[in-house]
Amino acid sequence: MSDGKCGSDCPQPGQEYAPAGLKVPNRKTREAMAEAEEIIRQDQARFSDAESLIGDLEENSGK
Structure with missing residues (x-):
């Protein structure tokens, strides 16, 4: 039963909800x-910085 305060925006049982329209x-x-987070925690990142990541993306994107 709705109390009329949030209409269809109210979370239903089992749904997650964040205020102010955030999902x-x-x-x-x-x-x-x-x-x-686990990759970061184990220090297994493939790239040491953003430049390395972008360089790899450009190199392998067919440009």
Whole structure:
């Protein structure tokens, strides 16, 4: 039953909700974020800085 305060924007049971129209990352995004954090924690990053990353992207993008 709705109290009329948030209409269809109210979270339903089992849904995640953030105020002010912000969206909570979905399960797949949270898993990717956790994977990235683990890579950082284990110091297994493929690139040491942004320049290396961009250089690799440009080199392998067919430009």
